[in-house]
Amino acid sequence: MHMFFTFIYPLFKCLLFQETDEEDLTPEERRKLERKLKKERKKEEKKLMREAGIPTKKEEPKKLSGSELALAYLTSWSKNPEEWKFQKTRQTWLLLHMYDKEKVPDEYFTILLDYLQGLQGKARDTTVQKAEALMKELDGSDAEDPSMVEKSERIRQVLQLLS
Template sequence: MAKSKKHNPTSQTEVVMEKKLKSKKRLVEDLSHENEPQPERKKKKKSSNIKVKPGDLICENTKNIVISQTKLEDMPITSIDQQEEDEEEGLTAEEKRILERKLKKERKKLEKKNKKASQESTMETAGPGPAVAAELALQYLRCWYENRQVWKFQKTRQTWLLQNMYDKQKVPDEDFAVLLEYLEGLQGSARATTVSKAESVVRDHDDSEEMTDRARQIIQLLS
């Protein structure tokens, strides 16, 4: 029979002990490496992509914030008030007074500009006043008489002349003489309406010699 190999307990124990010692050494080395100071990593500076244009303002206490210049008259009053509060922080009393005077002037300028724009808008809506309308109508008539090549028909001017031609204060005698020549060119319903109006003036205003005299001339001309 083959002889069985003898087991050597002493050698196995030594092998196990050696393995345990090696593992402890590794643990000790790993712990020592972990406690060693790590080299500091350099932080990369983030590049700013904000472009500063000529004339822009950079905020003193905040980095990389650019504020474009804006005229105060283009800013609403609430924005001006907020700007005033922000700028007053850290200013001396004299600087605050100068800033207040400056903002007050800008507010007045803005109010004046808005008032002017409002007045212009009202005038455009209401149309020209009586004096302006009379002058424009007489200029229209004179242009017809003096320069036909430049003259252009305007119904609004003609209507004013037909409504006010009996009033000597609004249409002077020299302009009425020109107006009689102008009326010769009336056609259709405008001609008939003008004759009818003149007849009613003669009938209803017999106490006014000036009005009835002009009305009779118009009837004689157009009938």
Template sequence: MAKHKRPAAKDPQRQSKKLKEAPTEDVATDLQYLYPKGGAASPTEDPQMSPKEKRVQDRKLKKERRKEEKQRLREMGAAQTPTAQTPARRSPAELALDYLLGWARKQDGWRFQKTRQTWLLVHMFQEQEVPDEHFSTLLAYLEGLQGQARQLTVQKAEALMQELDASGGPPARTQERARQVLQLLS
């Protein structure tokens, strides 16, 4: 199928969109900004340039000035950044313990978060991750555990108990925690 050419626009305003002349007042104020006293000669002072070339040249120079200004501001901001402290990201342990304490307080903003629960279930036997002061709260949380998470927690506690019994060492704090979890969930 052959393409049809559009007829040329008969509206004189549409035809001369590209050839619009810039307002002379704005150019004068922009030139004062671009060329402070004692600066380089304005491209509009060059008699060999057409008005269109002058506008293009002015735009380019204006763009360069803006770029230099942004760079200067960026450098000033970079110099101030080391003095300001950036807030440190919270560790997963802190986030999970806050989640657990929020549950214990029955806060309105508390909602179930699988990643936090998973972290607690994986690290519940490690004293350095879940301190003794929070372990009793964790046991209360585990009472409401349902489904596959409950079954896997029981299996994990049983496996840990068997492993620690086989090693024959004195009962460790980890073994005591596993025993408490088994008593609660079995």
């Protein structure tokens, strides 16, 4: 493929410049022409790769979701304390979603409770305030929805730990 461009591209460029006299081109026109040539070259390159059966799309690495990143952060805190590094965004995600059993499964929630023991300052105060507010809200509702029962149990555990 490289051989193709070493022969064809200079010919293509010569033909293109023959049509428009190079001295008559302004710097802006010359840049436009070079961009056009580059675009044509890439197009031809993709065509040749498709014909050869080589995929032309670049494989992008799978991006992890906020949930996956936060749970990995928690696991790292638990299993690799010397390698672990504090990340405010991960902690914030965990504090916002810790009562949701689907986002923070039970096996991670027990680790999260251990993590919360080290919570300090404003994060600790805010977590307690939000937990108390949520508990009042849940106590006020008479719903016996199983997910609400699980949520209230988690809130109780957090309040018991931090109060």
